[in-house]
Amino acid sequence: MLLEKPADPSLMRTLTSLPTAGTLAKSRNPSSSKSPATTARGWSAERTKGWADPSEIGVSWAERLGAQRMTRMQNGKNRFMSHLLEALSTRSARCRNDTRNPGVEGELGKDADRLLRGSPPRTLEIPMRIASLILFVLMLGDLSSLTAQSLARDPEIVAALKRIDAGRIEKDIRKLVSFGTRHALSSQDDPDRGVGAAGSWIKSELEKAAAASEGRMTVSFDPFDPRDFAGRDRERVDGMGVHEIRNVIAKLEGSEPDRVIIVSGHYDSRCGQRWDVTSDAPGANDDGSGTAVVMELARALAPVKTRASIWFACVTAEEEGLWGSSHLAKFCDENDIVVEAMITNDIVGGAKDKNGFSEDHVLRVFSEGRPQARPDSHPRRKRQARWPSESDSPSRELARHTARMMELYTPDFRPRLIFRLDRYLRGGDHRPFTLLGYPGIRLTEPKENYLQQHQDVRKEKGVQYGDLPDEVDFAYVARVARANAASLLGAARAPRPPRGVRLLAALTNESTLFWKKTDDPSVKGYRLLMRRTTEPRWSRRQDLALVDEVTVPESKDDWLFALQAVDAEGRASLPTFALPGRRRR
Ligand SMILES: [Zn+2]
Known part of the structure; x- marks a missing residue:
């Protein structure tokens, strides 16, 4: 996570306790504060970040920008976040010193949870609520750090491309x-x-x-x-x-x-x-x-x-x-x-x-x-x-x-x-x-x-x-x-594509995917790809932790899904398309 350390460590604890996109989506993990509302809220927050409309933002959008511009944006976003954190921590410290309002830290933590559950915070004033919401949205983005890494180019590939020589190609063709x-x-x-x-x-x-x-x-x-x-x-x-x-x-x-x-x-x-x-x-x-x-x-x-x-x-x-x-x-x-x-x-x-x-x-x-x-x-x-x-x-x-x-x-x-x-x-x-x-x-x-x-x-x-x-x-x-x-x-240079990727055959309005978790120690997570049935290319992606299941609050009638395995450097495998399947026993 590319965050500057905030002034107030307790605030930092609260913020880092926000689940990552991966744990948000991981429905089998009993320790995650999982409820349908949580998942739905997390997903819609991610959508606000810009995944919703592929014509505005999405895989191809980000890649058109190129890694360098993306890094610049990331830096800008981090600066913005550190300002927000500063504002929040100042506010938090002020609240803590306010004897009429003891225990605000706990309340702040609860509010973060309530935010995740989709409920409005009780204690924060309106500007703080807005700030928190923006912060939460940004946190989701930064916590799924694979996304940023995935946009970086692999220097080995860049070097190989540079070795390709049109003069040699001409000589070869003339010789042939x-x-x-x-x-x-x-x-x-x-x-x-x-x-x-x-x-x-x-x-x-x-x-x-x-x-x-x-x-x-x-x-x-x-x-x-x-x-x-x-x-x-x-x-x-x-x-x-x-x-x-x-x-x-x-x-x-x-x-x-x-x-x-x-x-x-x-x-x-x-x-x-x-x-x-x-x-x-x-x-x-x-x-x-x-x-x-x-x-x-x-x-x-x-x-x-x-x-x-x-x-x-x-x-x-x-x-x-x-x-x-x-x-x-x-x-x-x-x-x-x-x-x-x-x-x-x-x-x-x-x-x-x-x-x-x-x-x-x-x-x-x-x-x-x-x-x-x-x-x-x-x-x-x-x-x-x-x-x-x-x-x-x-x-x-x-x-x-x-x-x-x-x-x-x-x-x-x-x-x-x-x-x-x-x-x-x-x-x-x-x-x-x-x-x-x-x-x-x-x-x-x-x-x-x-x-x-x-x-x-x-x-x-x-x-x-x-x-x-x-x-x-x-x-x-x-x-x-x-x-x-x-x-x-x-x-x-990427990991092997995931195996056994299945879309749970159940008549529900949400979509549950499960797959065989890899035993390859270099794989650090997965990436879910989504597109609407009319779209030619994958338009949304969600980075996941090393889980073996994810539930998406979207209908499998309306969406298509695929999964990639991602290594620590962000290299993503060829996608495996999710086929209908019944849950393993
Ligand atoms: Zn030919």
Whole structure:
């Protein structure tokens, strides 16, 4: 608590005896002065502070302000509070010296309790009542100190973002283009031209990046038989004689290696004809840009200590039908790997559309809402299909997290959340993951240029076709890499998401959430997120102590809830959406 010490210690005792937001909400704690009125009063006081109207104040509001401005506000608030405390303590001392009014300290304490219960104080005069009420509201804010900390940026993440270099990204993209074609079924063994040479070069670059990881990053090929994923093209692929192609993956091991976060770009490319393996297919934007993002991320993040492992995946054969990422997703599923997040970067070169327009400070973030399931869908996806909200799924939560991290770490580069799996009529490498019930999102530039994508390199009537590097905005690609770094590290350096988060299935006007309390000693509390059913993003939050239950005096018909685990430094996990549940026995 960032309070200056008041003159009167007894007053300080009274003030600090006010429950924190956490104990206010903790209904299982018998020692808290809990009554429905208490909780309701505490909550509405919190609302007065500004959580009520997300258009005025809320998560995104606070984050737009940025950590520094928030700190300034916090300091201002503390100064205001110390003035109030001073006024109160002077008043208190005066009352104490007043022989006609003995025992005022006790009365003051009772008044604080009465305030909490929602009753007006008996002994305080009107100005004092107003002052106390304001003070109480401010106290709630300051006592939930995680809120202030949560707005601070993690210096390790800030440093990693600074290491991302547009010049290196440009070199990588130009080098990728220099392999002529990177068609997934082009030459596998030509040392200079084709996807084989490109894959080997990527591996050597990732190995250089691994040198900064103190042995935590390992780099390998991830080979597979393309015929296994070719479906109705199996015969054709068999006839083309390429029976092994490979993803290239750098794995940065975290201190909790059973948690995995994946970032990808596809390093294969194509020209106008899908099965043309010899013509030039520069693929500078699609997806040299995404590949360069992944490579630069491996370099920038290699020195960073994380809890979750991060896999930097340059996958192949996206253009033939997402084969490389399908192989990777299948590997994760078959090996029971907990993929907490999967982010694919595809066409992130910051192109101008054919009219010359670009939006170079916007990144589109695609995410699927509540998925639809078929009888043969993966069980995880089937469970998600029953979630009681159209706009909630693990992928959607990951998209919201990414937007939030961008607002915190790359305030000049704005997320544009797109609530659909992918672009119209198109697919991407996050899809195989979402089909297996893993959270997956796609990042793409706002203005695509279709004269460049999937085109033979040529000039027609003065118009240049083909995916050439000169059309790429390398500074934009670097911004995309920073957005990735913020999202990846924001999740990977935070605790594991809470488990077993349930919203008590009971027909009441309040909402009780309970969950499995973590045994992770680094977790110091939880954060409740709320939004109205029509809101796209979490608009309110409430920091809680290390409890396993909270009752909110709001109807679960009208609100949606999620929970984050928060560590001592204020790093918050990916949110876990609260599903209906019955209380444990
Ligand atoms: Zn692509």
